[in-house]
Amino acid sequence: MATSLRDIIITGGGIAGSTLAARLHQNDPSLKILLVEAGKNVTGNPLTSNPLDAFAAHFSDIDWAYSTIPQAALNDRSAYAAAGKALSGGSATNYGTWTRGSVADYNAWAKKVDDSSWDYASWLPYLRKTETHFDKSADPLQHGFDGPIHTESVTSSSANRKYPLRDLLRSAWAKIGVRQVQDMNSGNPIGLGELVENWREGKRQLASEAYNLDGVEIMTEALVKRVVVENENGTKRAAGIELANGTMISSKEVIVSAGAYRTPQVLLLSGIGPEAVLAKHDIPVVHDSPQVGKNFHDHLAVCQWWKLLHPEKGLAIGTPLWTDPAYFMGLPADWVATQQYSVDHLKKAIEADGEKAEGHSLLASDVAHTETLIAYAPAGARIAGEDVPTDGTHIASAVLVMSPTSRGSITIANADPATSPVIDPNYSATNVDQQLMRLGIRSVIDVLQGTEEGQQIVESERAPNGFKMLTKNSTDIEIDERVARVGNTFYHAAGSAAMGKVVDTNLKVMGVEGLRVVDASVFPIPMTAHYQAIVYALAEKAADLITKT
Template sequence: MAASSERSSYDYIIVGGGIAGCVLASRLHEKLPAVSILLLEAGKEAIGHPLTNAPLACFGIHHSDLDWDFSTVPQPHLNNRICYQAAAKALGGGSSINYATWLRGPKVDYDRWAKLVGDDRWSYDKLLPYFEKVGHTNGNDGVIKTRSTSASHDDRKYPLREIVRKAWESAGLQYNPTPNDGDPRGITELVENWLEGQRQFAHRLYNLDGVDVLTEAAAARILISAEKRAEGVQLLDGRTFHAHKEVIASSGAFNTPKLLLLSGIGPKEELQKHGIQQLVDAPEVGRNFHDHPAVALIWKLKDENLRLPMSAIGTNPAFGLGLPADWVVFSGMDKDLISAALAKDGLAASDEEYLLDGSNCYTETLNVYAPAGAVHAGMDIPFDGLHISTPVLGMLPTSRGSITLSSSDPTAAPQIDPNYFATELDRVMMRNGVKKALQAFEEWADLNVTEVPPEGYPALSVKSTDEEIDARVRRVANTFFHPAGSCAMGKAVDADLRVCGVDGLRVVDASVLPTPIAAHYQYCIYTLAERAADCIVQG
């Protein structure tokens, strides 16, 4: 999978060898075997890297050589904190560094996507064949093999499993056995795409034989002709490659808008700030950025008999098959709370109609038998089996941020502004999710836990005020690594993923998502890339 040193032109050049880029390159070669394809990846091969060998190693990938290790600008609604932003810098992209959780998301979110762009090809029902082609829960007939926690091994039984389930039932949630069938609401079992405790790398599952692949080949800009056509790509080292048919940007929600802006495709005022000549007026490039914020609640068990012995992870092979977790909870929200927040935000009537839909999943709460999220919250919590966590995610954020340039230097990091919690609805959504977790964990007596606050903050309980919860959110909230929307379909690209105002240029990655999906995005992005291949082949 190495590109010829003598070849300088191809039919298709794909910039970014992450999940989307690998799937797209593989499918284009399969469907159009006569065409030539170059796949460029700024990172290196991750197979065999010590941090990609086992599920628990994924926590060590943050800030490593496989991570772009970005940061946000100060966030005004989070005490002006600068927040960490992870992004894969490796062939295989997210499949090389993610936590391998497998959640498709609700039908209602995909249907809204289709409605926003005026094209039902992006609706849930029309995407369903692609979802099924990619993978099934507890199934072997898709490209990706997935398993729920309990189905992965008979001995993978965490001590708190039934207690945590009953805790959530006491808070009014019901068990949902089919979270990946379009309605994940309720208590669902974690589904993962670890396979016997090993990663399933996108560039291994999707055959790249016949595709020229260059790793450690970062792009500096896309070459645009006077006729506003993408003609090729220039790398940081000065090498250029020409594209006869198309250039496809698949560099992710951070680096794709950065690449377009560096290439003179974007809003004039943004380009002028950095002395870049505007070649294509594209005011929506870098706008509409959204992300799933998370607030990790840390709990300490009082009963030593309920702890997950850390030694068991090493001695019991079943505990090495995935993350130390088993339940995921998707929650709705009271319509009165939503209406009151919407009134303060003054959103459009169409947004109000969508956000009041009773089938929405507003928050997701993971139940992890380790202090997940503590490090990113700046809390020093021991990995001792007695400290567990419930990260609460805001799944339908209405806040919108931006990805812009920090410099005209292509080696400089983009300027990332998620604008977390800028709307009342986002604040109410997270507050409501935290309250549900507090209710579940404090009303079930057998759980017998205490909430562990950051230094200088009171422990939270069902008696905590809204102000105390909001203060905690401002102190610890961070990303859950689902950046999207910065080259949104219906704004920066059309429904065929073509960049508006440029011929021969498409975007295929999470940056095209026009609206948040209550999912973990790898499943969505595999499906997006499968669909995109057909868009390209069908013209």
């Protein structure tokens, strides 16, 4: 191996990698840390400045722009799957929503891995540490006030950010029983929460800038091929990395933070994975780890577009009436509706999946099932290939299945690190997931067509070409057909190097010394959140774990 010995190499400079590098350096400035990122440094890049640029970043050179393999529940369609390809990873292209999920998620994580140090109480110091919460009067047990990532709610971001549909929508949701919760990021999000974001004064916060990387050696535009593992008297130990161009760099420890799509690829190319997969691609087996790439999960989302009854009132993006810059300081939306459905709605589906409804974890009183965002823009139309005008005439709803029971996989097509991984989210493969999506879509229909307030907002649904509008009388089959037509990820890929299966509760890869994974791949179960807040906190927690152990 060439070059001087680093203490730690972090593979992947995304949210987890950047945060971890900064905190490890802060914990011990004597450490020689090398952060290796495949994408470029995007400081000052026009695609990473304002909220609406996030949409322009799709399919650009800072998006890995993957495709899944054909999905049975999506009419055998290959779905688009974005991931940030830049120093800062997802924080360079994401939409900036900031949600934490529920106490139940973290406690279920701890239970799944049989280690109480992963319960909500144990995460809280790190969820706090990462944030500067906008509301200084909020509960200090729940929120941090001096962390690197600044959050803002719609109304705290600017006194002028008053979207005209805010109050009507709040009362429409209340009519169907979804009432406002004061603080959706304090562990109990079920209800209607005001949207919280990490746009700071209307600008993006890159992980690699918000966290101070001074003192960390950074290599960009360098694709890591594999972790080099040496065998010392029968003990397998990570000894460095090999880049795709053949450069070898040695280190005492390696941490893989390449995100849920590529972390399993790096492990497989290192000879760590299911023996049969390694054999198929002539990769020498370093450690047979059957669960690498398994347990992949994601949040499937379905967008619908709605034609406004009174566009002349200036209700959505594209209207000439939106001239105040405050309207563009974040996503054009006010609310996140987090819903839970009753046993009556889910019993049949749970049983059809071969499980007992009684005592089922999905039916616990604090578990969230779906989330709905209503945006004052035709969000998701471009990805779905629908030509919905952005001229102030349409809004969109997006329903996300937040607690899916389907599990997919990530594997490799060949031994070339430049080839995209083979992504199979296995969307909506269970009766539960299908039923949750139907319930979420039916709720949106109730809100926008079944309430007086909703009827004041929308004239009609703008169905995809060749499809009937969905109404409260639509059948399950009609809803499923719509899901098949437009369903797509909400970009919450996770679980492909899961804790308890691939890494232990110290984030160490089981079977290989000196090797850890720190990124969304380790989530053992889906969380009912958008994932950036959790990944930041995970990296904060990992830094302390690594410094101590």
